[in-house]
Amino acid sequence: MQKSNVDIRSLQIGFGGLKVLENLDLHVGASEFLVLLGPSGCGKSTLLNAIAGLIDVRGGEIHVGGRDVTWAEPKDRGIAMVFQSYALYPRMSVRRNMSFGLTVAGTPRDEIERRVGEAAQMLRLTSLLDRRPSELSGGQRQRVAIGRALVRHAGVYLFDEPLSNLDAQLRAELRVEIKRLHARLGATMIYVTHDQIEALTLADRIAVMQGGVIQQLDTPKKIYREPVNRFVASFVGSPAMNFIPGQLARGSEVAFIAGVNRVSLNGYAFRSQPTDAPAVLGIRPEHIELTASNDPSAVSARVEMVEPMGADTLIWCRLADSTAFSFRHDADAQVRVGDTLNVRFPAEALSLFDETSGQRL
Amino acid sequence: MRLSLNSRLSAISALLPALLVMLVVYIGATSWTVWMSLTNSRMLPNNNFVGLRQYEMLLGNDRWITSVHNIVIYGLLFVSLALLVGFLLAVAIDQRVRAEDTIRSIFLYPYSMSFVVTGLVWQWLLNPTLGIQHVLRSWGFEGATFDWIVRPETAIYCLVIAGVWQASGLVMAIMLAGLRGVDDEIWKAARVDGLPKWRVYVSIIIPMMGASFATAAVLLSTGVVRLYDLSVAMTNGGPGIASEVPAKFVMDHLFERANIGLATAAATTMLITVIAVVAPYLYWRARKGEVR
Ligand SMILES: Nc1ncnc2c1ncn2[C@@H]1O[C@H](COP(=O)(O)OP(=O)(O)OP(=O)(O)O)[C@@H](O)[C@H]1O
Numbered sequence: 001m002q003k004s005n006v007d008i009r010s011l012q013i014g015f016g017g018l019k020v021l022e023n024l025d026l027h028v029g030a031s032e033f034l035v036l037l038g039p040s041g042c043g044k045s046t047l048l049n050a051i052a053g054l055i056d057v058r059g060g061e062i063h064v065g066g067r068d069v070t071w072a073e074p075k076d077r078g079i080a081m082v083f084q085s086y087a088l089y090p091r092m093s094v095r096r097n098m099s100f101g102l103t104v105a106g107t108p109r110d111e112i113e114r115r116v117g118e119a120a121q122m123l124r125l126t127s128l129l130d131r132r133p134s135e136l137s138g139g140q141r142q143r144v145a146i147g148r149a150l151v152r153h154a155g156v157y158l159f160d161e162p163l164s165n166l167d168a169q170l171r172a173e174l175r176v177e178i179k180r181l182h183a184r185l186g187a188t189m190i191y192v193t194h195d196q197i198e199a200l201t202l203a204d205r206i207a208v209m210q211g212g213v214i215q216q217l218d219t220p221k222k223i224y225r226e227p228v229n230r231f232v233a234s235f236v237g238s239p240a241m242n243f244i245p246g247q248l249a250r251g252s253e254v255a256f257i258a259g260v261n262r263v264s265l266n267g268y269a270f271r272s273q274p275t276d277a278p279a280v281l282g283i284r285p286e287h288i289e290l291t292a293s294n295d296p297s298a299v300s301a302r303v304e305m306v307e308p309m310g311a312d313t314l315i316w317c318r319l320a321d322s323t324a325f326s327f328r329h330d331a332d333a334q335v336r337v338g339d340t341l342n343v344r345f346p347a348e349a350l351s352l353f354d355e356t357s358g359q360r361l
Numbered sequence: 362m363r364l365s366l367n368s369r370l371s372a373i374s375a376l377l378p379a380l381l382v383m384l385v386v387y388i389g390a391t392s393w394t395v396w397m398s399l400t401n402s403r404m405l406p407n408n409n410f411v412g413l414r415q416y417e418m419l420l421g422n423d424r425w426i427t428s429v430h431n432i433v434i435y436g437l438l439f440v441s442l443a444l445l446v447g448f449l450l451a452v453a454i455d456q457r458v459r460a461e462d463t464i465r466s467i468f469l470y471p472y473s474m475s476f477v478v479t480g481l482v483w484q485w486l487l488n489p490t491l492g493i494q495h496v497l498r499s500w501g502f503e504g505a506t507f508d509w510i511v512r513p514e515t516a517i518y519c520l521v522i523a524g525v526w527q528a529s530g531l532v533m534a535i536m537l538a539g540l541r542g543v544d545d546e547i548w549k550a551a552r553v554d555g556l557p558k559w560r561v562y563v564s565i566i567i568p569m570m571g572a573s574f575a576t577a578a579v580l581l582s583t584g585v586v587r588l589y590d591l592s593v594a595m596t597n598g599g600p601g602i603a604s605e606v607p608a609k610f611v612m613d614h615l616f617e618r619a620n621i622g623l624a625t626a627a628a629t630t631m632l633i634t635v636i637a638v639v640a641p642y643l644y645w646r647a648r649k650g651e652v653r
């Protein structure tokens with residue numbers, strides 16, 4: 001199976017007066033699993049449809065496998081696509097759903113049979129081949145849709161929120177299946193979702209989008225640990241990252257001052273020389289640590305709410321200046337509402353953002 | 362929740378008029394018609410039972426035989442052509458044309474016209490000395506001939522043309538609703554699969570639209586049985602008896618020819634035919650409903 005890279009250069013797309021994408025550049029390597037992540041309406045589907053050739057572009061170029069396909073028909077682009085609503089042909093059997101495109105394209109019969117058999121076996125559909133889509137469960141339908149894409153032996157597979165019509169458990173199962181498929185085929189995959197768990201688990205790299213602009217393109221780990229701005233920081237991660245407004249202060253060491261509390265930033269990797277300016281401190285709930293009251297870096301907070309979440313407990317606290325934050329602790333934490341806790345914000349795990357621009361400092 | 366006696370009473374009294382109409386008009390009138398067909402009533406109804414004599418006479422009646430022959434031709438051609446034309450119009454509009462609303466209204470417009478107006482318009486259009494043939498000849502196509510309406514063997518096809526013209530808009534509206542119900546992503550999937558558009562319609566969309574076709578076909582079929590005004594307005598059954606239809610046969614014998622017995626026998630035959638067609642269909646529908 002061939003593996004194609006995808007190269008998008010200053011792509012522009014609009015509908016009427018609305019500009020959805022403007023000068024978007026994106027390179028997806030061969031065999032890479034790239035996830036487009038972003039809130040509703042940010043242009044993920046638009047970008048994917050443009051790669052597939054389902055909508056016209058206003059400017060820029062799209063290359064698949066080194067070939068300029070900006071104006072090629074979808075079928076000639078070496079791509080295959082899986083849709084959110086499955087988009088199966090309802091009056092055709094599973095077998096015919098998978099083979100119909102090949103039949104019309106004039107592929108030899110035995111070749112079609114071989115490909116359908118192979119895809120069916122890979123997706124555990126062999127016993128369902130003679131059923132109609134209406135006789136299948138949601139998860140089975142989506143596997144058929146994936147099968148229909150696989151038989152095209154394309155260089156790039158595009159997925160537009162393939163799992164968002166399924167319930168949580170099926171979603172988790174199929175997610176694993178897609179990941180296994182990627183490992184087995186080594187094909188290039190571009191996957192649209194607004195579910196960050198899917199993005200974090202599946203992706204080699206994630207492109208976080210907002211308002212038609214790619215905010216950050218990085219490995220899941222980098223996106224999670226070092227978000228480039230407040231949007232990425234707040235969009236990725238659940239429970240969400242805490243934000244605490246305050247002030248940077250340079251003394252013997254750089255510190256972050258929020259009201260009466262002082263957080264040492266010794267060990268924080270600043271991107272540029274810090275200045276004494278208002279800033280926002282971001283920290284993920286699982287990075288906050290309990291500490292002793294005599295720890296010089298301790299910050300004291302009052303417990304407002306305790307949310308047991310099974311494996312661990314989410315504890316909601318309020319600082320003296322009434323900023324709220326949450327942190328994660330073991331499930332057996334002996335914490336009650338009204339208690340006063342001493343917590344520590346480790347500098348390595350922090351993110352600092354400029355107060356006005358929201359960019360990482 | 363149990364309804365109080367009072368509200369049940371008011372519900373019954375609200376339904377009562379409809380119930381009475383149903384009993385008296387439908388069941389009563391139908392039974393009376395069937396009974397009359399077994400008598401030798403002429404201008405006035407009487408109760409002289411003559412068995413199936415009127416039916417024997419009916420089967421020997423040239424005009425009736427022509428009527429039945431015509432309605433079969435008309436029914437088959439009208440339903441299939443109206444479905445075809447209506448579907449094609451809907452497909453044309455579904456290509457996201459400009460001024461879609463206007464075009465849709467124009468196509469739907471004929472349906473708002475009565476059969477009498479439709480018949481008169483088409484009588485004029487098809488009239489060789491006034492209509493299409495005349496216009497073509499005046500443009501210099503001297504040999505142009507379009508005189509179906511004055512030729513006995515083709516007159517019934519003129520009714521088909523007018524009927525299709527009138528009903529296609531309605532079929533289009535039904536089909537367009539069906540087409541718009543097709544998920545956009547199916548079209549996208551078909552494009553990625555590289556299917557030509559006509560192939561998508563033939564192999565994927567039409568099989569999905571069974572309900573739309575059934576609805577349209579049932580509506581059109583009821584129009585076939587009732588076919589009367591179009592024949593009266595366009596050809597008045599002519600030339601000769603070439604475009605007679607059963608409903609016209611019944612009306613003429615009931616009111617002009619003062620032969621109630623024969624007219625009701627014809628009406629009863631029509632009723633039995635309709636039941637013979639509809640009953641198996643209803644049975645099939647009910648069975649299908651059970652299986653689901
Ligand atoms: N056919 C269209 N005509 C006009 N505007 C459109 C069209 N398709 C999309 N848009 C607009 O383009 C923007 C991006 O839409 P897009 O479908 O790409 O969002 P998305 O990121 O896929 O969102 P979702 O997660 O809800 O699917 C939206 O503001 C949308 O309103």
Ligand SMILES: [Mg+2]
Nearest residue numbers: 044045046161
């Ligand atoms: Mg979308």
